[in-house]
Amino acid sequence: MIKIVLFCAAGMSTSVLVTKMEKAAKEKGIDVKVEAFPESQMEKHLDGVSVVLLGPQVRFMLPKAKQICEPLGIPVDVIAPQDYGMMNGAKVLENALKLIGKK
Amino acid sequence: MESTKFTDRMITMIMKFVNTKAIIALKDGIMYTLPLTMVGSVFLLLAQIPYQPFNDFMAGIFGNNWTDPLFQIYGVTFEIIAFAACMGIAYVYTKNEGFEGLPASIIALVSFLGLNNSYVTVTGADNKAIKVGSVIDKAWTGGKGMVTAIIVGLLVGYVYSLLLKKKVTIKLPEGVPQGVVNQFTALIPAAVIFTGVFLIYIFFKVALNTTFIEWIYKVLQTPLQGMTDSIGGVIITTALVSILWWFGVHGAAIVLGVVQGLYTANELANQAIINSGKALTIANGAHIMTNQLWSGYVAITGSGLTIGLVIAMIFAGKSTQSKTLGKLAIWPALFNINEPVTFGFPIVMNPFMFLPFVLVPVVSAVATYFMVRIGFLHPFTAVEPPWTTPPIIYGFIVNGWRGALWQIVVMAWSTVAYFPFFKRQDALNLKAEQETLEAEQGLSM
Numbered sequence: 001m002i003k004i005v006l007f008c009a010a011g012m013s014t015s016v017l018v019t020k021m022e023k024a025a026k027e028k029g030i031d032v033k034v035e036a037f038p039e040s041q042m043e044k045h046l047d048g049v050s051v052v053l054l055g056p057q058v059r060f061m062l063p064k065a066k067q068i069c070e071p072l073g074i075p076v077d078v079i080a081p082q083d084y085g086m087m088n089g090a091k092v093l094e095n096a097l098k099l100i101g102k103k
Numbered sequence: 104m105e106s107t108k109f110t111d112r113m114i115t116m117i118m119k120f121v122n123t124k125a126i127i128a129l130k131d132g133i134m135y136t137l138p139l140t141m142v143g144s145v146f147l148l149l150a151q152i153p154y155q156p157f158n159d160f161m162a163g164i165f166g167n168n169w170t171d172p173l174f175q176i177y178g179v180t181f182e183i184i185a186f187a188a189c190m191g192i193a194y195v196y197t198k199n200e201g202f203e204g205l206p207a208s209i210i211a212l213v214s215f216l217g218l219n220n221s222y223v224t225v226t227g228a229d230n231k232a233i234k235v236g237s238v239i240d241k242a243w244t245g246g247k248g249m250v251t252a253i254i255v256g257l258l259v260g261y262v263y264s265l266l267l268k269k270k271v272t273i274k275l276p277e278g279v280p281q282g283v284v285n286q287f288t289a290l291i292p293a294a295v296i297f298t299g300v301f302l303i304y305i306f307f308k309v310a311l312n313t314t315f316i317e318w319i320y321k322v323l324q325t326p327l328q329g330m331t332d333s334i335g336g337v338i339i340t341t342a343l344v345s346i347l348w349w350f351g352v353h354g355a356a357i358v359l360g361v362v363q364g365l366y367t368a369n370e371l372a373n374q375a376i377i378n379s380g381k382a383l384t385i386a387n388g389a390h391i392m393t394n395q396l397w398s399g400y401v402a403i404t405g406s407g408l409t410i411g412l413v414i415a416m417i418f419a420g421k422s423t424q425s426k427t428l429g430k431l432a433i434w435p436a437l438f439n440i441n442e443p444v445t446f447g448f449p450i451v452m453n454p455f456m457f458l459p460f461v462l463v464p465v466v467s468a469v470a471t472y473f474m475v476r477i478g479f480l481h482p483f484t485a486v487e488p489p490w491t492t493p494p495i496i497y498g499f500i501v502n503g504w505r506g507a508l509w510q511i512v513v514m515a516w517s518t519v520a521y522f523p524f525f526k527r528q529d530a531l532n533l534k535a536e537q538e539t540l541e542a543e544q545g546l547s548m
Contacts, residue, residue, distance in 0.1 A: 008353075008442075009353045009355075009356040010356075012435075012438075012440050012491065013435060013440045013441075013442035013443070016434075016435055016440070016442075016443070040130075040131045040134065055442065056351055056446055056451075057348070057351060057352060057353040057356075057442065057445070057446075058353055058356075059351070059352075060114065060117060060118040060121055060122070060352055063118075063122075064122065081351060081446040081449065081451060082446065082447070082449070084442060084443075084446045084447070085428070085442065085443050085444070085445065085446030085447020085448065085449055086424075086427070086428060086431070086443070086447045087431055087443055087447070
């Protein structure tokens with residue numbers, strides 16, 4: 001199963017996106033688990049994770065996130081602001097799957 | 104082109120500041136006080152319900168001291184918040200340096216205690232001063248100890264990690280179990296740090312006839328609290344959060360990460376006024392700027408007070424984007440989350456939206472400040488609901504019906520102020536949508 005984890009400042013706004021992404025995955029019949037956490041807890045939530053996405057408002061965390069995730073072989077990227085704003089679950093999911101494919 | 108370069112430079116600068124080890128430790132470490140203030144609030148609220156018949160009823164059943172157990176929980180949460188901050192900061196700092204955090208955290212707590220007196224002086228019945236020993240003076244372990252807690256937490260985290268990095272530790276022969284080795288690792292750093300505390304304690308006692316914690320409170324914390332509490336401080340903080348968000352960076356996490364400790368100290372000072380039996384008024388030294396003023400009247404429905412945009416999108420939106428986004432954004436907005444608006448409308452990097460996004464919260468902050476000043480709202484106590492509490496309910500909890508009413512006024516202001524800016528953006532969106540539609544139709548023909 002693919003596990004996607006989203007991080008933002010408090011894990012609040014990303015949790016809205018979680019539902020949208022899970023819905024998009026269900027429609028496509030993809031087995032995905034999506035979770036959201038505050039960025040300060042990143043290290044605690046990386047077990048079995050396939051890809052990490054950051055909310056655009058914490059994109060300044062990217063270097064630190066890469067430092068933590070890349071040694072574990074987990075790709076990291078920032079969600080596109082427009083997709084994030086419109087809570088475009090399908091698009092974000094698609095990009096996440098692309099990132100995993102590139103691994 | 105120029106503007107993207109400028110933006111990139113800005114973001115790099117912000118990143119550098121936010122990613123300094125000290126700021127990260129401060130921001131993340133102070134988060135450990137959250138369960139104390141949030142849950143402690145509930146007990147404090149129950150102890151102070153402003154409805155006399157209820158209080159009389161409770162007193163009738165449980166006796167006049169029925170609130171004592173509630174204040175007991177207040178006392179072990181709010182009144183030791185500096186412990187939690189100090190330990191949290193040292194913990195995060197050390198952990199981020201790649202070492203185990205708990206030993207540093209414990210050393211930080213001891214250092215904090217070591218810089219406070221272990222006795223209190225009380226006046227006896229015969230008006231003579233009596234020194235009571237073997238106590239921790241809680242006067243300094245709550246809000247008044249916050250700045251010292253931050254300094255000690257950072258310093259201990261720094262020195263502890265530095266000594267470990269330089270391998271200034273006791274080396275045990277091979278074959279000693281790792282568990283035992285770990286216990287010995289902290290010995291030398293602890294000895295070094297405690298000696299430092301010992302010397303600082305002596306210096307302040309002998310040279311200045313005070314303690315470090317009292318001195319910091321006087322020369323650093325009081326002026327800093329005054330700054331956060333001045334009208335200028337309120338305007339700058341509010342504007343800065345919006346400006347950072349406009350660049351697409353989480354402004355509240357950054358700015359509040361730094362000033363939150365002081366806001367908390369402000370509200371605890373207010374609570375101390377009430378607990379001493381005095382009325383909570385500006386004349387009695389109450390602070391105006393606290394976390395509640397921020398969460399309830401400045402960042403309500405999200406940083407930038409964007410509820411007005413959401414309302415406009417729902418009721419006056421002509422473009423598909425506005426209509427869709429409005430429906431999507433309203434639910435998170437009720438819980439003070441507005442990333443759909445900031446990134447979706449968008450506000451971030453949108454030159455049209457800069458002005459209202461900065462001005463709407465600043466005007467609200469200033470107006471609320473004066474509402475407290477003239478006494479329409481009372482200064483905030485230590486009762487602090489979670490920031491995700493919906494508007495109106497939040498206002499009611501912190502300031503009764505006036506608090507709720509003022510939140511409605513603030514949201515109305517947001518709607519009026521954002522409307523003209525919304526109209527312009529919506530018209531642009533509509534035009535773009537129609538052009539795309541025409542282009543598609545043109546293709547299919």
